Amino acid sequence: LDAEAMAAARERHLTLTKPPGSLGRVEEVGARLAGICGECPPPVPESPAVLVCAGDHGVLARGVSPWPSEVTAAMVANFLSGGAAVNALARTVGGRVSVLDVGVAGDLPDHPLLRSAKVRRGTNDLSRGAAMSREEAARAVLAGAHLAEELVESGGADLLATGDMGIGNTTAAAALISSFTGRPARETTGRGTGIDDATLALKTRVVEEALELHAPDPKDPLGTLAALGGLEHAALSGVVLAGAALGVPVVLDGVVSNSAALVARALAPDAVGYLFAGHRSAEPGASVALEALGLDPLLDLGMRLGEGTGALLAVPVVGGAARVLSEMATFSDAGIEG
Amino acid sequence: LDAEAMAAARERHLTLTKPPGSLGRVEEVGARLAGICGECPPPVPESPAVLVCAGDHGVLARGVSPWPSEVTAAMVANFLSGGAAVNALARTVGGRVSVLDVGVAGDLPDHPLLRSAKVRRGTNDLSRGAAMSREEAARAVLAGAHLAEELVESGGADLLATGDMGIGNTTAAAALISSFTGRPARETTGRGTGIDDATLALKTRVVEEALELHAPDPKDPLGTLAALGGLEHAALSGVVLAGAALGVPVVLDGVVSNSAALVARALAPDAVGYLFAGHRSAEPGASVALEALGLDPLLDLGMRLGEGTGALLAVPVVGGAARVLSEMATFSDAGIEG
Known part of the structure; x- marks a missing residue:
């Protein structure tokens, strides 16, 4: 697993428009997907x-x-x-x-x-x-x-x-x-x-x-x-x-x-x-x-x-975890002070 | 809830090509969907x-x-x-x-x-x-x-x-x-x-x-x-x-x-x-x-x-429960002695 991509996913989760950790295990799944494919955000599984x-x-x-x-x-x-x-x-x-x-x-x-x-x-x-x-x-x-x-x-x-x-x-x-x-x-x-x-x-x-x-x-x-x-x-x-x-x-x-x-x-x-x-x-x-x-x-x-x-x-659940990382707005995108 | 439709769903589950009860709680969800819409099989939620x-x-x-x-x-x-x-x-x-x-x-x-x-x-x-x-x-x-x-x-x-x-x-x-x-x-x-x-x-x-x-x-x-x-x-x-x-x-x-x-x-x-x-x-x-x-x-x-x-x-999970009831073959459809 790519430790750097996993760390980037965990960082990214903190910037997305949701309270930190509020997606529970879905966030862990997302971080692991990033580690698996070696990039953050990980691609959304389509097939x-x-x-x-x-x-x-x-x-x-x-x-x-x-x-x-x-x-x-x-x-x-x-x-x-x-x-x-x-x-x-x-x-x-x-x-x-x-x-x-x-x-x-x-x-x-x-x-x-x-x-x-x-x-x-x-x-x-x-x-x-x-x-x-x-x-x-x-x-x-x-x-x-x-x-x-x-x-x-x-x-x-x-x-x-x-x-x-x-x-x-x-x-x-x-x-x-x-x-x-x-x-x-x-x-x-x-x-x-x-x-x-x-x-x-x-x-x-x-x-x-x-x-x-x-x-x-x-x-x-x-x-x-x-x-x-x-x-x-x-x-x-x-x-x-x-x-x-x-x-x-x-x-x-x-x-x-x-x-x-x-x-x-x-x-x-x-x-x-x-x-x-x-x-x-x-x-x-x-x-x-x-x-x-x-x-x-x-x-x-x-x-x-x-x-x-x-x-x-x-x-x-796995697909959603990827989609959260690739598709959600960050607090700064949304103009919210996180 | 329509008790007759629920009973029909439970009966139908016993005839489908799977061991009885093997879909666990998905089977209960299916029976309740039948009770909700008043028919068995219940329609598959599409929207x-x-x-x-x-x-x-x-x-x-x-x-x-x-x-x-x-x-x-x-x-x-x-x-x-x-x-x-x-x-x-x-x-x-x-x-x-x-x-x-x-x-x-x-x-x-x-x-x-x-x-x-x-x-x-x-x-x-x-x-x-x-x-x-x-x-x-x-x-x-x-x-x-x-x-x-x-x-x-x-x-x-x-x-x-x-x-x-x-x-x-x-x-x-x-x-x-x-x-x-x-x-x-x-x-x-x-x-x-x-x-x-x-x-x-x-x-x-x-x-x-x-x-x-x-x-x-x-x-x-x-x-x-x-x-x-x-x-x-x-x-x-x-x-x-x-x-x-x-x-x-x-x-x-x-x-x-x-x-x-x-x-x-x-x-x-x-x-x-x-x-x-x-x-x-x-x-x-x-x-x-x-x-x-x-x-x-x-x-x-x-x-x-x-x-x-x-x-x-x-x-x-809910959609799958409906689909199981409407789309699965029965043992007799599949020519298997259940």
Whole structure:
């Protein structure tokens, strides 16, 4: 982050026609945007894009979700036809939806909104062995980074929101969050789509078993991702890394995105400066991950859908923060003695 | 509120392509929007408008704010030229700004964004006598209601966000909130634009004195408004009442709007059903008022600027809630067994 641009934004906030600090956290967001793009005022994001990374999960064989893995492909088809929550909320904030298949088990049609970069058809069961190879994890990371890069470099996106789809993916997210934070499975495992008490107990045991089996080393992020990750978690960590490398703000969605941000931070600690936590998911692992990342979520609406829905609703807060810095009059412009 | 439309929205949420309840509070917002307009799905708000009601305050003579009353007119001029925070955030969410002068002390230019309905040039000092007459309070209420009605009936607005401008107006808001909730001045009085400890102590004493002087009766809302209110608080209560009468959602800004909502509720208890608390202002009185109103704020970003800024940032949450109900596919549309 550009410390000089951040300081200039904080200075500028004091000259704008409002009491100092009266926009609360919106002012901090604005200062960070200045640091991200390296200038003050920062440009107003005009083209937000949500990147929904999708994959399937071998751990579903353990019964961690009542939904079959076919729902992943069916929901991707729903994203492509514009009928999902992510589409409705993207329209609300003027965002583009882009879907990345890095690991959906089923076949998907060609579609302009879909980038196909299938690394494999779903992961192996992470509680019985490695979810994927290191090479596969790396390929998924790169697929996410490449799509983000193409969108940004083509002018198709100047703000990236993260999203995920993958039946079973909150199990992988919990395992990753436990690995990178050292917190036990019972604190990171949640009800996902809304499982009952018995399934939650089973899911927590599965995460515990996976952590015991792999004894993952958080200093080896790619190995941890290969052992416990989903392909979409890997791709999302690539989206985060690309956003940071390109100097574009990245707005995180819920628990899956949060777990991917922990992976990204382990690979490149400075990436966190480019991240905004769009919301606090109701999944307990989300709060554990956000605390570890040092990110305070912008929204807290009890959402737990994924797809990028919570990130999208936070986009106007980020956009507004930029607009305040670039469009507000100063006291001297307005002829007011501040 | 239309109970049948609300029930239909809750039913519809269960059929949409997402786990039940996974959009958290966004689903409640959607159900209430259905209840407000009396149909499911509710129409998507396409024309949000923020109504910024402005007035001046005789209590400023007591030294409750370091800002002179001239700043009220100067900031209104800033709204009209598009340089204030409310303008930047209205542009962010595609909203229209409309300013109502019900009591600014200074003269204001004719301008297409300004409705002049000056009831008087600022209030009297509420700590020494009634802030205004009952008739003046009523005229200000009606001015707010009329502007809201004109905007809605002309098709210029299908969602109303409330906003305020008036140096000294958090003092009046604290007094109103104490009157309607029975909570002491020390719990409702805050730092407003950012006053120091000594000024806060003075401001709290001024509110206490006003409450002792008037012994306001919350069952007489117009009398309470006349004794303690600002003209903009009165106008905002009219905006709330008009929104409810016209079946249009009203998104509240911070503490001044919250105090006006308490007045509106005392006049018409059912009006609360039409209200969404856009955000939780950092002013302590805001939380007291919201609790009394039974409203859970959508955003909590530490903002305390007023003008409608916090309400505007919540508009996409409300709009998104409507869009989810009208635009999402059902499981049967998507060929998924839910």
